[in-house]
Every structure is written in C-alpha cells, then in structure tokens.
Amino acid sequence: MNEPTPASSATPPVGITRYEPGRNSLRAAIEWADGFRDLDPSTSVLIKPNIIWGGGGSKKIPRYGMITTARIVEDLVVLLREHGCTDISIGEGTVADPQMGSTTSRGFTWSGIRRVAQQHRVRLVDFNAGPHEPVDLGGIQARISTHALRAGFLISVPVLKTHAMTKVSLGLKNLKGCLSMGSKKRFHQHGLDELIARNALVLQPKLTVIDGIYALAEGPTSLGAAYRFDLIAVSRDALTCDAAGSALLGIDPTSVEHLVAYADLVGRSPRLEAVPVRGVPLDEVSRSLSWEANTYEDVLRRAQISGVTVPWPGKRCCTLCATGLGCALVALAKDVAGRTFDGVEICAGADVRAQPRSKKVILVGDCAARSNADRRDAVAVRGCPVGVTGLLSTLAIHTLGLSEGLRVLAPRALKTLAHRLGLCDELFPAYRTYSPPEFDPLHFS
Numbered sequence: 001m002n003e004p005t006p007a008s009s010a011t012p013p014v015g016i017t018r019y020e021p022g023r024n025s026l027r028a029a030i031e032w033a034d035g036f037r038d039l040d041p042s043t044s045v046l047i048k049p050n051i052i053w054g055g056g057g058s059k060k061i062p063r064y065g066m067i068t069t070a071r072i073v074e075d076l077v078v079l080l081r082e083h084g085c086t087d088i089s090i091g092e093g094t095v096a097d098p099q100m101g102s103t104t105s106r107g108f109t110w111s112g113i114r115r116v117a118q119q120h121r122v123r124l125v126d127f128n129a130g131p132h133e134p135v136d137l138g139g140i141q142a143r144i145s146t147h148a149l150r151a152g153f154l155i156s157v158p159v160l161k162t163h164a165m166t167k168v169s170l171g172l173k174n175l176k177g178c179l180s181m182g183s184k185k186r187f188h189q190h191g192l193d194e195l196i197a198r199n200a201l202v203l204q205p206k207l208t209v210i211d212g213i214y215a216l217a218e219g220p221t222s223l224g225a226a227y228r229f230d231l232i233a234v235s236r237d238a239l240t241c242d243a244a245g246s247a248l249l250g251i252d253p254t255s256v257e258h259l260v261a262y263a264d265l266v267g268r269s270p271r272l273e274a275v276p277v278r279g280v281p282l283d284e285v286s287r288s289l290s291w292e293a294n295t296y297e298d299v300l301r302r303a304q305i306s307g308v309t310v311p312w313p314g315k316r317c318c319t320l321c322a323t324g325l326g327c328a329l330v331a332l333a334k335d336v337a338g339r340t341f342d343g344v345e346i347c348a349g350a351d352v353r354a355q356p357r358s359k360k361v362i363l364v365g366d367c368a369a370r371s372n373a374d375r376r377d378a379v380a381v382r383g384c385p386v387g388v389t390g391l392l393s394t395l396a397i398h399t400l401g402l403s404e405g406l407r408v409l410a411p412r413a414l415k416t417l418a419h420r421l422g423l424c425d426e427l428f429p430a431y432r433t434y435s436p437p438e439f440d441p442l443h444f445s
C-alpha cells in the first residue's frame with residue numbers, strides 16, 4: 001500500500017485499509033479518504049454507531065458483526081481529539097422494549113461504548129428519549145432526533161453486515177437509528193428502501209466509517225454468522241462508502257434498493273465502477289456473504305424442532321416485532337429442543353398469509369392479525385409491537401398444551417428475571433459460538 005495522498009477527484013474516494021491493532025489503520029483510511037478535510041474542529045461532532053440491540057437478556061449473545069465495536073469508536077474519538085475537536089457526542093436509539101429489557105442505555109454498556117465515553121469525556125445521547133423534529137420525507141412524515149439534525153459533523157459508523165430485508169445494512173441504513181420509535185415503524189409500512197434513502201439525504205452524514213473488523217452473513221442480528229474481516233472503509237461520500245461496503249460483502253450495489261433510491265435522489269449511480277478506491281483494492285479483500293436466510297427456521301432446525309414453519313416476514317415487519325419473534329423462538333428452541341410438532345405456523349408482519357393446510361396458526365402482532373383476519377381458528381398475539389412475554393406464553397401453551405406449557409414457562413420466567421438482576425447468565429444454542437483470539441471480546445470493552 002502506498003502512502004496516502006490527498007483526494008482530488010470530483011467524487012470523494014473511499015479509503016480502505018486492513019485493520020491492525022492500534023489506531024494507524026483507521027488513521028490511514030481517513031487519510032486516504034481525506035476524511036477530515038471539511039471538519040472544522042470547533043464544530044459539534046456526532047458519532048452514530050450501530051448498536052441496535054439494547055443488551056437485554058443474556059450477556060452472552062454474540063456481538064461480532066452485529067454491532068459496531070467500541071474499538072473503532074474509541075479510535076475515532078481519539079483521532080477527532082487529535083484533530084482538535086472538543087464537542088463530540090455519540091448517539092444511538094436501540095430497540096427499546098421493556099419486556100426484553102432492551103434500552104439504549106444498556107446498549108451503550110453492552111457494546112463497551114459507555115466505557116469509551118466515560119474515559120474520553122464524550123456525551124452519550126439516547127435518540128429514543130427525544131427530542132425529535134418533524135420532517136417530510138417525500139410525503140411521509142417522520143420524526144428525527146433533533147440532536148442528529150443539528151449536528152455540525154455527523155459520522156455514521158456502521159458495522160459491515162448483510163441484512164435479510166435490505167441486503168446490506170451500512171452507513172445509510174444505520175441512520176434509521178436517528179428516528180423516533182414511531183417513525184421506525186412507519187418506515188416499514190410506507191416503503192422502507194425509499195425512506196432509508198430520504199432520511200439519509202436529510203441527515204447528510206459528512207463521513208462514513210465502516211467498521212469491518214467483523215462482518216455478518218445472514219444479518220442483521222446475532223442469529224447470523226460472523227466472520228473476522230479486519231477491514232475499515234471510510235469516505236466523505238455516503239453512497240461511495242456503502243457501494244464499496246456492499247462490494248466487500250460480495251453484493252452488487254446496483255441490486256441494493258436503498259442505494260439505488262439514494263443514487264436516484266442525488267442524480268448519481270451506485271455502480272461499482274463509479275467508486276474511486278484508495279488503499280487496499282476491493283477485489284483483493286471482497287468475499288461473498290449470503291444475506292438471504294430464514295434465520296427463524298434455522299433456529300428451530302438447529303434445535304431439532306420439527307413441524308413448525310415460520311415464513312420470512314418481509315420488509316413490512318418492523319424491527320420490534322421481528323426482534324420479539326426472534327427472542328421468543330430462541331428461548332423456545334432451548335426449552336423444547338428436539339420436540340416434534342404437527343402443522344404449526346407462526347406468521348408475523350403485514351404481508352404473510354397463513355397456509356390453509358396449517359393446523360395451528362399463531363399470529364404475531366396487530367399487522368399479522370389484520371391480514372389474517374379471515375383465519376378464524378388462528379391465535380392472535382395482539383400488540384404493536386407484539387410483547388415478547390405474551391408471545392412466548394402463547395407459543396408454549398398453544399403448541400405444548402396448558403400443563404406442559406406452564407411447566408416450560410415457569411423456569412423460563414425465573415431465568416429471565418435472574419438475567420435482569422444480573423444473578424446468572426445463560427447460553428442459548430441458537431447463537432453460534434466464537435472463540436478468541438479470532439473473535440476478541442475486548443473489541444467491545
């Protein structure tokens with residue numbers, strides 16, 4: 001790799017480096033991208049990592065490839081300080097669900113980013129707590145964090161991952177975390193890809209830093225498969241960076257709908273040939289990761305549970321219902337591993353219709369209940385979003401029967417309480433295990 005030289009082409013380049021311990025890999029990627037060129041040290045800097053999950057449940061849920069590492073966030077904070085920046089904050093709005101114990105505050109701790117903030121005297125901002133401002137996104141009203149809207153220099157710091165609904169979840173998609181919870185739901189109901197693009201256009205990130213220490217196949221959650229990638233990609237141009245990130249994952253950026261939508265909005269192309277790359281050539285380090293998977297059915301299959309189908313819910317299933325369903329299935333897969341059921345179907349989201357041949361249908365959330373209203377024998381677990389406790393109870397009782405269902409639910413309730421109180425932790429076979437030194441928990445500490 002040659003020494004970084006200042007960027008000069010019309011389209012800002014993406015700088016790609018191999019990650020090595022220490023700050024020099026990130027420093028070099030920022031220099032390749034001329035990333036701090038427009039950064040006035042006196043401006044307010046907001047770092048938006050991708051934490052998504054608020055750390056409820058087991059602390060042993062693998063974080064590799066699902067959330068941004070504290071390592072990269074800390075290195076970025078130090079480089080910003082070196083540049084002279086004094087007003088730095090880190091903002092996120094994770095899945096917020098009291099029943100799952102998920103809050104942004106817990107997410108900051110679980111990711112290691114709270115430690116970074118304390119050590120470097122950086123402010124943490126919970127976007128879920130507001131305030132938010134109304135913004136028109138092409139006729140759809142959204143509420144976006146005031147803090148994010150008013151940041152002088154917004155830096156999107158996604159992790160390098162695939163996404164079962166949007167193929168990739170990189171810099172543009174990461175900014176969906178700046179919305180209010182209600183707006184996040186609206187996005188799924190009114191055209192997810194177009195709204196991701198419009199939201200990013202409003203927020204105008206000045207820099208994107210893709211944390212590719214780990215990458216995730218079959219994302220976006222820990223039910224996917226993580227790989228050690230050891231890459232960093234940086235650009236002042238959000239589209240350029242995401243196009244390169246897609247290529248690193250082996251996904252053609254022109255096939256990613258929200259990248260195409262963003263490119264249309266700014267009158268450009270998401271084609272890879274349009275991406276000026278500096279540093280490590282893309283074709284030397286790209287790998288092909290699968291993004292399409294029904295991780296729900298994989299969880300059941302790995303637990304040798306048969307006779308249960310869970311059709312993939314699709315884009316109109318919001319993150320909260322999708323996560324609630326995932327949590328319930330992860331618990332069930334542990335508690336009733338090896339069981340055989342007969343014709344059970346679990347449907348979530350507005351687009352899934354239960355199969356006529358299914359003998360027991362369980363509908364997850366108000367959307368699924370509405371779109372399957374003609375299925376009078378179905379059991380609907382209402383809520384918008386669905387509550388995971390009610391969902392788990394319904395799944396257990398309606399698949400196992402009342403007495404066995406209660407025998408499964410009672411110890412599960414006690415274990416959940418014990419997790420919350422920090423009295424014990426638990427391994428779930430649904431999650432893959434990752435071993436040091438390749439997978440290093442210190443990246444999140």
Ligand code: SF4
Binds near residue numbers: 321364365
């Ligand atoms: S029921 Fe679930 S999927 Fe439907 S709008 Fe509410 S949160 Fe979204």
